[in-house]
Amino acid sequence: MSNNIIFISGASRGIGNSLAKYFAEKNYTVIGTSRNDFESKNLIPIKLDITSRDDIKNCYKMLKEKNMLPDILVNNAGITSDQLFLRMKDDEWDEVISTNLTGVFNLTKVFIKNMIKDKYGRIINISSISGLMGNPGQVNYSASKSALNGFTKSLAKEIGSRNITVNNVAPGFIETDMTSYIDDKAKEDIIGTIPLRRFGRVEDVSELVYFLSSDKASYITGQTISVDGGLLMY
Numbered sequence: 001m002s003n004n005i006i007f008i009s010g011a012s013r014g015i016g017n018s019l020a021k022y023f024a025e026k027n028y029t030v031i032g033t034s035r036n037d038f039e040s041k042n043l044i045p046i047k048l049d050i051t052s053r054d055d056i057k058n059c060y061k062m063l064k065e066k067n068m069l070p071d072i073l074v075n076n077a078g079i080t081s082d083q084l085f086l087r088m089k090d091d092e093w094d095e096v097i098s099t100n101l102t103g104v105f106n107l108t109k110v111f112i113k114n115m116i117k118d119k120y121g122r123i124i125n126i127s128s129i130s131g132l133m134g135n136p137g138q139v140n141y142s143a144s145k146s147a148l149n150g151f152t153k154s155l156a157k158e159i160g161s162r163n164i165t166v167n168n169v170a171p172g173f174i175e176t177d178m179t180s181y182i183d184d185k186a187k188e189d190i191i192g193t194i195p196l197r198r199f200g201r202v203e204d205v206s207e208l209v210y211f212l213s214s215d216k217a218s219y220i221t222g223q224t225i226s227v228d229g230g231l232l233m234y
């Protein structure tokens with residue numbers, strides 16, 4: 001049985017904040033993080049950079065002392081730093097990989113311990129269709145998200161016998177700060193390629209994450225499930 005404590009990285013806005021509200025409404029104890037101070041209703045906000053193992057260690061210690069270690073981990077925090085490959089700087093590569101991929105390793109490594117102890121766990125990584133189909137200007141981002149598929153499958157195989165599931169959710173274009181740079185014309189063109197003819201809403205992602213975190217999804221692991229209005233079918 002889950003202890004109904006969920007840890008969501010990157011919960012100050014966008015998909016992570018929507019998830020935090022969604023789970024709080026269902027009476028979960030929600031711990032949400034971001035690099036900057038933030039306030040949000042019904043969640044315990046923690047300032048933490050997922051690229052900092054010291055930040056994570058301190059957070060783990062604090063939650064352990066309060067008997068608040070989560071059984072559900074949503075690795076949601078992620079960044080883009082788009083650039084065509086020939087112009088991509090080392091920093092743009094390093095920053096994206098260390099946040100989107102190594103950050104997931106850092107958090108999972110620490111929080112999986114309690115799931116093993118509780119013999120129950122749900123790890124949900126927020127990947128992207130960019131990692132499945134590629135996207136010009138996103139070699140760094142696509143590589144980081146694609147790597148999460150391998151991470152998820154291998155970990156799911158290692159840890160399934162402990163009653164811990166590991167899955168990926170791959171959103172398409174969702175209305176958040178991350179996609180706010182897309183101008184109206186480009187947005188119209190993109191919408192023309194989406195069978196359901198709209199950008200996704202943050203709630204579209206929350207519904208799937210909620211399902212995957214629940215007992216109803218207890219026989220689903222190692223999967224990547226897209227929420228993209230049908231943009232990528234395979």
Ligand SMILES: NC(=O)c1ccc[n+]([C@@H]2O[C@H](COP(=O)([O-])OP(=O)(O)OC[C@H]3O[C@@H](n4cnc5c(N)ncnc54)[C@H](OP(=O)(O)O)[C@@H]3O)[C@@H](O)[C@H]2O)c1
Binds near residue numbers: 013036048077179
């Ligand atoms: N929006 C989309 O269309 C879309 C599509 C596919 C996949 N995704 C994925 O969905 C996830 C959420 O995206 P979003 O659109 O909601 O992004 P967003 O609106 O830009 O929010 C990102 C969140 O992550 C936090 N964050 C970033 N770097 C962090 C770090 N190093 N440590 C801790 N927190 C960090 C941000 O807070 P601070 O800046 O304060 O740290 C913020 O709370 C990401 O993994 C993204 O790649 C989004």
